[in-house]
Amino acid sequence: MPEQFNVGIIGLGVMGQRMLARLDGHARLRATQVWDDDPQAVARTLTAYPQLTAAANADALISAPGLHSLYIATPPAPHMTLSNRAFDAGLAVFCEKPLTVDFDAARLTIERIAREGQRAAVNFSLASSPGLAALQAAWREQPEGLLGQAQALRIELAFAAWPRPWQAAAGAWLSQRAEGGFTREVLSHFVFVLQRVMGPAAVRSSRPVYPPDGRGAESGLSAEMTAGGIPVSVAAGVGGDADDFNRMTLRGSLGEIELRDWFGVCRRRHGEVWDKLGDAAELRTRGQVDQLTQWVALIEGRPHGLPDFAEALAVQQTIEALLAGA
Ligand SMILES: NC(=O)c1ccc[n+]([C@@H]2O[C@H](COP(=O)([O-])OP(=O)(O)OC[C@H]3O[C@@H](n4cnc5c(N)ncnc54)[C@H](O)[C@@H]3O)[C@@H](O)[C@H]2O)c1
Known part of the structure; x- marks a missing residue:
């Protein structure tokens, strides 16, 4: 297992920015690739984090060499499609809640995860x-x-x-x-x-x-x-x-x-x-540190407490x- 895992982020709005801030300086998780379909969101992100690479589109991000995990921080509609593309590429997926409002797509995705042993979790911060x-x-x-x-x-x-x-x-x-x-x-x-x-x-x-x-x-x-x-x-x-x-x-x-x-x-x-x-603020910080520890466990295929x-x-x-x- 590598010491550091490379993370791609799709969706650079409020949550994407919060996650970038949390990942900044983390010992095991390193944001490397980003994509948002709003070019201004990409530009703002690169100004704040010039070390990141902006992908040409979602597919290019997902297939970027050396990537280990995808964090999805878009609104719910694309969550299932992006998750499945990431599974195709062998990535561990950490997806924002709500999972989706398309229950049929969710059921098919859940069946696939079970069948193929894919690594996937949803970010309920509590x-x-x-x-x-x-x-x-x-x-x-x-x-x-x-x-x-x-x-x-x-x-x-x-x-x-x-x-x-x-x-x-x-x-x-x-x-x-x-x-x-x-x-x-x-x-x-x-x-x-x-x-x-x-x-x-x-x-x-x-x-x-x-x-x-x-x-x-x-x-x-x-x-x-x-x-x-x-x-x-x-x-x-x-x-x-x-x-x-x-x-x-x-x-x-x-x-x-x-x-x-x-x-x-x-x-x-x-x-x-x-x-x-x-x-409450100190408990929040503890929770957020623990969340990233659990994400590492997800990527490594070890037991974790993420939903x-x-x-x-x-x-x-x-x-x-x-x-x-x-
Ligand atoms: N876990 C939490 O505590 C928490 C808190 C707030 C929001 N959320 C969740 O995070 C997700 C994002 O929320 P937000 O507040 O950051 O929203 P936001 O509107 O601030 O940001 C969403 C971003 O996704 C981009 N986007 C939309 N569709 C896209 C696509 N198909 N491909 C690429 N980029 C796309 C938008 O351009 C925008 O920059 C939602 O599912 C929301 O429910 C979770």
């Missing part, structure tokens, strides 16, 4: 978070431990505006119903956590609120599901003062565990704060059921 590990431990310890017996889970999201300010430069797709919206963009991370810890979720009822133009993404969503034998409620919407409020609370007969502000964790026993695992395409499709099926309303 997969490498201390909060997920704490939630899994609390769930396993039932009916002892922090929770006692789990009783209910609640997910709350609120955004002063959608898209959020840091996404101002992202494409129009983010605010449109076909591929965007906060249910796919944000709720999916928490549904991933929910399903990894508690198993498949069943949507009992869902009330998305859409703007009258028929094109805009949802402005609100309230829903009830069940997972792991307990009720799960969702209250999400555009409103309030916070740019990005998120909180996921698992309540039990003795205590509760709360994930908030993405990476923050608070555990309470009998209503009293038992502990906080640490500062595979089947797990990501299961998340997306729940998300699309919520968006369809029930």
Whole structure:
């Protein structure tokens, strides 16, 4: 195995830039090739990272000699096509969520991955978070431990505006119903956590609120599901003062565990704060470092904790059921 793995990046918007910054100086992963179908995005990237090579197109990037892995940070529509081309070239694929909104293409891709032993994972950032590990431990310890017996889970999201300010430069797709919206963009991370810890979720009822133009993404969503034998409620919407409020609370007969502000964790026993695992920003950094470690394991064909395409499709099926309303 080489000491360093060469990574190609397709999609140089908000997430592509974030990943380039994370990879910068990493001991095992080195971004080498980039491509975006917006020439300005390519030009901006080369100004910031002159050591990178811009490919002539997606196929040229994927077939570049010496490449080991492809990171896909485009909007969802091309995810399956690009993944399959990368498998053809023998690359390990790390793809952004949402996996896709084309379930048939996803199923065919998942069958191929299983048949050919392809290496593929999806970037749900909470997969490498201390909060997920704490939630899994609390769930396993039932009916002892922090929770006692789990009783209910609640997910709350609120955004002063959608898209959020840091996404101002992202494409129009983010605010449109076909591929965007906060249910796919944000709720999916928490549904991933929910399903990894508690198993498949069943949507009992869902009330998305859409703007009258028929094109805009949802402005609100309230829903009830069940997972792991307990009720799960969702209250999400555009409103309030916070740019990005998120909180996921698992309540039990003795205590509760709360994930908030993405990476923050608070555990309470009998209503009293038992502990906080640490500062949310520091936990985020730990999670991001761990994510790259897991990516290396994926490339090397070793066990890792990143979600595979089947797990990501299961998340997306729940998300699309919520968006369809029930
Ligand atoms: N894991 C996370 O925490 C997280 C956070 C934000 C966004 N995302 C996901 O990352 C992906 C990208 O989101 P973003 O916010 O960076 O969007 P963005 O609009 O900022 O960037 C997307 C880029 O992809 C390019 N692009 C579109 N189609 C392409 C194609 N066929 N070939 C090459 N380039 C193409 C666009 O020109 C643009 O530069 C989405 O799937 C989004 O859901 C994940």
